[in-house]
Amino acid sequence: MGVSAPPIQPSPPDILKESGQREVFCGLTSIVWLHRRMPDAFFLVVGSRTCAHLIQSAAGVMIFAEPRFGTAILGERDLAGLADANEELDRLVKDLLERRPEIRTLFLVGSCPSEVIKLDLAKAAERLNTQLLGRVRVLNYSGSGIETTFTQGEDNALLAMLPLLPSSDEEQLLIVGTLADAVEDRFRLIFERLGITTVRSLPPRRSTDLPPVGKGTRVLLAQPFLSATARALQHRGATLLSAPYPFGVEGSRDWMAAAATAFGVPTERFNAVLDPLVERGRRALEPHRQVLAGKRLFLLPDSQMEIPLARFLSRECGMELVEVGTPYLDRQLMAADLALLPPATQLSEGQDVDLQLERVRAARPDLVLCGLGLANPLEAEGIATKWSIELVFSPIHGCDQAGELAELFARPLRRRALLQLS
Amino acid sequence: MELTLWTYEGPPHVGAMRIATSMEGVHYVLHAPQGDTYADLLFTMIERRGLRPPVTYTTFQARDLGGDTAELVQRSIRQAVERFQPEALLVGESCTAELIQDQPGALAGGMNLGVPMVNLELPAYSKKENWGAAETFYQLVRTLLKAQLPAPGTPKPSPSRWRDEGRRPRVNLLGPSLLGFRCRDDVLEITRLLAEHGIDVAVVAPLGSRPADLERIPTADANVCLYPEVAGPVCSWLERSFGTPVVRTVPIGIGATAAFLRELHGVLDLALPADLQSLEGQPSEAERRSRLPWYSRSVDSTYLTGKRVFIFADATHAIAAARIASKELGFQVVGLGSYSREQAREVRAAAAELGLEALITDDYLVVEKAMGEAAAELVLGTQMERHSAKRLGLPCAVISAPLHVQDVPARYSPQMGWEGANVIFDSWVHPLMMGLEEHLIGMFRHDFEFVDGHRSHLGDGAPAAAGTGEPEAAGTAAAGPAADPVPAPGTTTAADAVREALESLWTADGEAELAKIPFFVRGKVRKNTEAFARERGLARIDAEALYDAKAHFSR
Numbered sequence: 001m002g003v004s005a006p007p008i009q010p011s012p013p014d015i016l017k018e019s020g021q022r023e024v025f026c027g028l029t030s031i032v033w034l035h036r037r038m039p040d041a042f043f044l045v046v047g048s049r050t051c052a053h054l055i056q057s058a059a060g061v062m063i064f065a066e067p068r069f070g071t072a073i074l075g076e077r078d079l080a081g082l083a084d085a086n087e088e089l090d091r092l093v094k095d096l097l098e099r100r101p102e103i104r105t106l107f108l109v110g111s112c113p114s115e116v117i118k119l120d121l122a123k124a125a126e127r128l129n130t131q132l133l134g135r136v137r138v139l140n141y142s143g144s145g146i147e148t149t150f151t152q153g154e155d156n157a158l159l160a161m162l163p164l165l166p167s168s169d170e171e172q173l174l175i176v177g178t179l180a181d182a183v184e185d186r187f188r189l190i191f192e193r194l195g196i197t198t199v200r201s202l203p204p205r206r207s208t209d210l211p212p213v214g215k216g217t218r219v220l221l222a223q224p225f226l227s228a229t230a231r232a233l234q235h236r237g238a239t240l241l242s243a244p245y246p247f248g249v250e251g252s253r254d255w256m257a258a259a260a261t262a263f264g265v266p267t268e269r270f271n272a273v274l275d276p277l278v279e280r281g282r283r284a285l286e287p288h289r290q291v292l293a294g295k296r297l298f299l300l301p302d303s304q305m306e307i308p309l310a311r312f313l314s315r316e317c318g319m320e321l322v323e324v325g326t327p328y329l330d331r332q333l334m335a336a337d338l339a340l341l342p343p344a345t346q347l348s349e350g351q352d353v354d355l356q357l358e359r360v361r362a363a364r365p366d367l368v369l370c371g372l373g374l375a376n377p378l379e380a381e382g383i384a385t386k387w388s389i390e391l392v393f394s395p396i397h398g399c400d401q402a403g404e405l406a407e408l409f410a411r412p413l414r415r416r417a418l419l420q421l422s
Numbered sequence: 423m424e425l426t427l428w429t430y431e432g433p434p435h436v437g438a439m440r441i442a443t444s445m446e447g448v449h450y451v452l453h454a455p456q457g458d459t460y461a462d463l464l465f466t467m468i469e470r471r472g473l474r475p476p477v478t479y480t481t482f483q484a485r486d487l488g489g490d491t492a493e494l495v496q497r498s499i500r501q502a503v504e505r506f507q508p509e510a511l512l513v514g515e516s517c518t519a520e521l522i523q524d525q526p527g528a529l530a531g532g533m534n535l536g537v538p539m540v541n542l543e544l545p546a547y548s549k550k551e552n553w554g555a556a557e558t559f560y561q562l563v564r565t566l567l568k569a570q571l572p573a574p575g576t577p578k579p580s581p582s583r584w585r586d587e588g589r590r591p592r593v594n595l596l597g598p599s600l601l602g603f604r605c606r607d608d609v610l611e612i613t614r615l616l617a618e619h620g621i622d623v624a625v626v627a628p629l630g631s632r633p634a635d636l637e638r639i640p641t642a643d644a645n646v647c648l649y650p651e652v653a654g655p656v657c658s659w660l661e662r663s664f665g666t667p668v669v670r671t672v673p674i675g676i677g678a679t680a681a682f683l684r685e686l687h688g689v690l691d692l693a694l695p696a697d698l699q700s701l702e703g704q705p706s707e708a709e710r711r712s713r714l715p716w717y718s719r720s721v722d723s724t725y726l727t728g729k730r731v732f733i734f735a736d737a738t739h740a741i742a743a744a745r746i747a748s749k750e751l752g753f754q755v756v757g758l759g760s761y762s763r764e765q766a767r768e769v770r771a772a773a774a775e776l777g778l779e780a781l782i783t784d785d786y787l788v789v790e791k792a793m794g795e796a797a798a799e800l801v802l803g804t805q806m807e808r809h810s811a812k813r814l815g816l817p818c819a820v821i822s823a824p825l826h827v828q829d830v831p832a833r834y835s836p837q838m839g840w841e842g843a844n845v846i847f848d849s850w851v852h853p854l855m856m857g858l859e860e861h862l863i864g865m866f867r868h869d870f871e872f873v874d875g876h877r878s879h880l881g882d883g884a885p886a887a888a889g890t891g892e893p894e895a896a897g898t899a900a901a902g903p904a905a906d907p908v909p910a911p912g913t914t915t916a917a918d919a920v921r922e923a924l925e926s927l928w929t930a931d932g933e934a935e936l937a938k939i940p941f942f943v944r945g946k947v948r949k950n951t952e953a954f955a956r957e958r959g960l961a962r963i964d965a966e967a968l969y970d971a972k973a974h975f976s977r
Binding site: 021022023024025026027028029046048049050052053054056057058067069070071072073074075076078079085088089091092095096112113115116117144145146147149181182185189280281283284287288354371372373374375376377379380400403404407 | 423424425426427428429431432433435436455456457458459460461462463464466467470471472473474478479480481482483484487498501505516517518521522545546547548550935938939965969970972973974976
């Protein structure tokens with residue numbers, strides 16, 4: 001194997017496009033991991049009781065007595081007059097910041113209702129920035145269901161941070177997309193061994209510790225749902241490296257290879273660093289591959305990670321792909337992963353959940369990747385499932401996590417084999 | 423505008439979903455943007471329901487707003503009726519759809535669907551979940567009973583007509599629903615209790631009923647309002663329109679169960695059994711049927727005397743808990759409150775009886791503050807209070823929705839009736855006993871058995887030796903390694919030596935890597951890695967060795 005990334009092949013043939021009922025979260029959900037990534041930031045949703053209820057339900061359990069996110073719930077009075085709504089928002093932000101003086105960045109997050117009533121959060125952010133003058137930075141973005149699905153919320157949040165990024169043409173590798181801190185540390189260490197020393201991350205661990213961007217910036221996307229951010233970085237002069245996403249041994253290796261090529265790392269050095277990791281990753285993968293090989297997998301659209309996961313599960317775990325659903329298809333960002341899918345893989349974009357579930361029932365797959373609303377109903381029909389939301393919370397990136405990632409999919413099957421209930 | 427971090431109640435359309443999902447043969451078409459389908463997981467995850475909620479969402483997006491969202495609503499309704507063939511249809515909208523004013527109910531009304539249809543108008547910006555559930559249940563019952571409404575001036579049916587008709591008396595149990603607290607088991611317990619008193623159950627609704635069952639509601643002699651949050655309005659309407667009397671005592675606790683039975687016998691004109699009459703010296707039905715009265719009198723319960731209890735829940739469970747705590751367990755209620763604004767009056771009255779001012783709020787931080795200020799020793803609350811209590815290091819039992827998956831137990835565990843009282847005794851007293859253990863741990867924490875990483879079940883928030891009379895133990899704990907207790911002589915063993923040798927193998931970066939692993943698996947990873955290192959004869963354990971071991975043990 002050389003350093004070069006795999007050649008991009010023409011896109012696969014047929015894509016089933018559906019536009020019916022969608023069973024996906026909205027972009028507000030991404031606050032659940034973004035607030036953990038940047039502990040000095042607060043996410044204030046401007047929305048309804050539904051928004052507040054959604055985030056707390058998606059977060060699953062109320063882990064934090066006082067979380068770093070909240071909802072400014074619009075009342076009837078706010079709907080009656082936008083002037084009032086703006087005053088109310090200012091008052092509420094002031095109260096919030098008095099209680100949480102450690103907050104350095106405040107994200108005002110737009111929701112379906114705030115967008116429908118055309119509450120201008122950009123203007124509100126501008127106004128608050130003047131009022132707060134340097135104490136706290138106020139940014140705004142939309143996480144609304146009418147504009148975003150699930151993981152797209154992170155794309156919009158990062159996009160909102162971009163204007164604050166200083167300009168610099170310094171040579172650097174910029175990893176874009178939230179990673180678990182431990183995984184990020186590993187990546188940095190491995191890049192250092194490759195001789196790539198200037199590695200920065202977006203989002204950063206501290207919301208004020210923003211990386212610069214410019215002509216010397218090479219962007220490596222750690223997550224497949226950052227279309228708008230990737231494009232905006234390119235407008236700032238950065239080069240977007242095309243690679244599969246770092247799921248599994250192969251994906252992680254190719255992802256790092258894309259960086260290595262861009263930074264002129266000699267092949268021998270790359271192989272010397274990566275080969276032991278690849279070998280060890282494969283060893284970790286093996287017991288799970290034995291469970292997964294030959295099993296049929298149906299991926300329902302949810303987190304936008306479906307295509308890279310399908311690539312990993314088919315190529316490295318030997319699973320057979322029945323259907324690979326994705327909420328929307330960004331061909332440029334998915335090019336490398338699409339090229340590695342088996343030919344004639346059935347892709348679907350969008351959703352009509354009742355029709356899609358009929359296809360699931362007809363195909364009787366061994367495993368379905370789906371959201372929490374569908375998992376137990378499918379299990380009750382005798383179909384094993386894996387919750388997709390776990391994949392955005394668990395450290396699954398990199399060669400060292402390939403075994404864990406495969407294990408997440410093998411566990412439901414292994415569990416079924418263990419249970420003897422009749 | 424109101425800042426909310428966690429909410430006790432969802433929006434009113436989630437209340438409507440609770441009614442639709444509790445029933446069979448009902449379908450709910452909800453005009454709502456993409457994302458609102460999250461509400462499905464409340465039922466499939468918290469209640470572990472094996473069926474999707476019977477809800478079709480229009481899931482409109484921004485691009486639909488430019489076009490004809492009304493057409494989208496009609497298409498969704500048509501497809502839902504064709505696909506699910508409901509016996510009754512609910513049509514409504516969530517907060518965002520309310521703003522775009524498509525009026526889905528009116529649209530459905532003009533569609534000739536051939537099924538009873540209820541147009542739900544649930545104001546999302548002023549009302550909440552329980553109100554939405556009550557309104558939906560009321561509107562549905564009203565729609566289905568329209569044809570049976572007695573003409574004005576019709577005399578009220580006699581509640582003792584069962585006698586003239588030569589049958590047993592029968593009542594409806596109204597209000598149990600999904601995401602309510604222990605409704606499934608309460609229905610079973612009350613049905614059994616009634617059967618023992620010769621009373622039949624005509625209809626249980628909404629839980630487990632079909633639209634056709636709701637049409638049988640007027641055949642009962644009385645309505646039992648089991649959960650006023652959901653069934654209050656419908657019971658009042660049935661009383662006004664059909665003249666059906668309502669039994670309003672909620673049978674949670676010994677006193678309330680007895681009062682409930684007395685009220686029921688009175689309403690139905692049934693003779694009161696001797697053991698329900700409050701006669702001095704005679705064994706009561708409560709003594710015969712529940713263990714709570716004896717358990718509470720038994721000698722080991724003396725330590726419960728005057729325990730300071732803080733209560734916050736929905737109105738029904740809060741009021742019941744206050745009565746049980748003060749009268750049946752001998753606790754001292756030091757705080758009582760509820761998030762149910764609709765029933766605030768009743769909660770205030772119950773608090774006044776105990777010489778307290780009720781806390782009516784939906785801000786959990788206010789509740790947490792009050793809990794701390796009341797210096798409570800036991801918290802009875804919702805899952806929000808469970809978290810607050812954990813933070814304050816207080817024992818807690820959950821007595822009300824909102825709930826967590828662990829509050830939907832596999833075992834039979836009603837709150838109502840005689841068995842409910844047993845369940846309550848156990849589930850409130852056990853956390854207190856755990857609290858006592860906490861004190862013991864505090865007292866014995868300098869004993870060598872306890873120093874080796876004992877973790878409290880309350881987590882890091884556990885109070886250090888509070889109230890045990892231990893002299894200033896907390897003062898030395900913060901002083902660092904110098905203040906570590908001297909190991910008792912003879913405790914250094916060969917095993918300790920091996921342990922130390924292994925621990926010294928860890929390099930700084932190995933330790934740093936290990937520290938990143940969540941604490942609850944860190945011990946296991948450490949052990950595995952050390953076993954791996956010993957097996958391979960490694961001279962040091964660095965980050966690489968840790969990952970090598972991780973790969974080795976990956977299965």
